[in-house]
Amino acid sequence: MLLGTGIGWRPEIADAIERMPGIDWVEAVAENVCPGHLPDSLLRLRERGVTVVPHGVALGLGGADRPDPARLTALAERAEALGSPLVTEHIAFVRAGGALTASRTLEAGHLLPVPRTRDALAVLCENVRMAQDALPVPLAVENIAALISWPDEELTEGQFLYELVERTGVRLLVDVANLHTNHVNRGEDPARALSELPVEAIAYVHVAGGFERDGVWHDSHAHPVPQPVLDILADLASRTRPPGVLLERDEDFPDGGELERELDAIRDTVAGATRRAGKAAAPVPATASAAGAATAPVPVPAATRQRVALSEAALLSALVAGTPAPEGFDGSRLRVQSRALSAKRADVVAKVAPELPRIVGPTYRADFVAYARSRPMTGGYREDALDFAAHLLLGGHPDSSGELRTWWLERSGPKPPGSRLLTRWWRTRTARLALRRAGREAGARLGG
Numbered sequence: 001m002l003l004g005t006g007i008g009w010r011p012e013i014a015d016a017i018e019r020m021p022g023i024d025w026v027e028a029v030a031e032n033v034c035p036g037h038l039p040d041s042l043l044r045l046r047e048r049g050v051t052v053v054p055h056g057v058a059l060g061l062g063g064a065d066r067p068d069p070a071r072l073t074a075l076a077e078r079a080e081a082l083g084s085p086l087v088t089e090h091i092a093f094v095r096a097g098g099a100l101t102a103s104r105t106l107e108a109g110h111l112l113p114v115p116r117t118r119d120a121l122a123v124l125c126e127n128v129r130m131a132q133d134a135l136p137v138p139l140a141v142e143n144i145a146a147l148i149s150w151p152d153e154e155l156t157e158g159q160f161l162y163e164l165v166e167r168t169g170v171r172l173l174v175d176v177a178n179l180h181t182n183h184v185n186r187g188e189d190p191a192r193a194l195s196e197l198p199v200e201a202i203a204y205v206h207v208a209g210g211f212e213r214d215g216v217w218h219d220s221h222a223h224p225v226p227q228p229v230l231d232i233l234a235d236l237a238s239r240t241r242p243p244g245v246l247l248e249r250d251e252d253f254p255d256g257g258e259l260e261r262e263l264d265a266i267r268d269t270v271a272g273a274t275r276r277a278g279k280a281a282a283p284v285p286a287t288a289s290a291a292g293a294a295t296a297p298v299p300v301p302a303a304t305r306q307r308v309a310l311s312e313a314a315l316l317s318a319l320v321a322g323t324p325a326p327e328g329f330d331g332s333r334l335r336v337q338s339r340a341l342s343a344k345r346a347d348v349v350a351k352v353a354p355e356l357p358r359i360v361g362p363t364y365r366a367d368f369v370a371y372a373r374s375r376p377m378t379g380g381y382r383e384d385a386l387d388f389a390a391h392l393l394l395g396g397h398p399d400s401s402g403e404l405r406t407w408w409l410e411r412s413g414p415k416p417p418g419s420r421l422l423t424r425w426w427r428t429r430t431a432r433l434a435l436r437r438a439g440r441e442a443g444a445r446l447g448g
Helices: 011-019 040-047 069-082 118-134 157-168 176-186 190-196 227-239 256-277 302-320 331-352 355-360 364-374 381-394 403-412 419-426 429-447
Strands: 004-009 025-029 051-055 087-090 093-098 103-112 139-142 171-175 202-207 211-213 216-218 244-247
Touching: 004 011, 004 040, 004 051, 004 256, 011 040, 011 256, 025 040, 025 244, 040 051, 051 069, 069 087, 069 118, 093 302, 103 302, 103 331, 118 139, 118 157, 118 302, 139 202, 157 171, 157 190, 171 176, 176 190, 176 202, 176 216, 176 227, 190 227, 202 227, 216 331, 227 256, 244 256, 302 331, 331 355, 331 364, 331 381, 355 364, 355 381, 355 403, 364 381, 381 403
Parallel strands: 004 025, 004 244, 025 051, 051 087, 087 139, 139 171, 171 202, 202 244
Antiparallel strands: 093 103, 211 216
């Protein structure tokens, strides 16, 4: 099907989206949607005939491990609950370590680039096929933005994506903002990437804003779409008319009028480029087969997965656990990425546990970044919030009002019926032992 012009659905702008004219479809972060309790706004949009596409961020198809069956099941359930024509994910790894490396599993809390090597491509292709088999609708995968480059890569971005499509038949979600990010940060030519892509495999396109600081482009999704990103969109639209184009915005939401103006600029860019190129013919439908039949799968040897696992684990450990930078990486860029990961982690924990920044006070961010330097994330963000609170309490944080320890107790300790009993329990030796046990368990997760 042809998607048209859409916008990323977020709760903060749900009302504005419902009032916007000309919205053909929306994209919702899959992990933020519960199939049995869909937001009323999404239900109203669906009743109006607006297509909803779930966009996954946690599957980690570029990781060395095979896709988690539970995550695949959850993604499939969301596609069915939303009546979606396809689902999307990323060409990235989000965790590393574990059994393949005989080390602890680390979570990045972010989409990290896979090495463009034959080994990594083989692993990615097998993982994509597994995902395709588990999903009830077609899968499209997105190119990501990156601050860092892998040494000794064997393929360009376009070549890597072309071979992925050729081997698996997967569709592509082309993020033109990410192509701009990689141009600034890694010196990659967006035009060359587009010329090497199988454009007939494009399901839809992402457009987003960011900002540049000290020569590094940050794909923030919190700023207006800049002209260079629109220029790359125009280049793509001059080659093929995309079935759908979507505006992403995740932070610092402007009023609905500004978002509508950005959508108008996107529409004008696509229409102008296709008109000038004389390519106004209908694009390839988003649910059609990609670039012909996929090639026959070849099982990936265990040794190949292990090589990818070791390389990804070494990089992630350097980023979140302070281990030495793997050979061939730009150390200064790794430090920039590491700081960005810590900052993002602090921001997400503040969203998951909004009470914490208020309780901790103005030192929240500095305290969290100091904690993150020695405590890489090994679970989810809710667990991270509890571990951070326990870290502060064990470290002698001046919790003068007792609000921090009460917050921690209510979420990780016994739950007496009233505040007085809670206060009495906290004063007991049992409470102190429970807190220290929580600290030891957090340490064990890190050392496991």
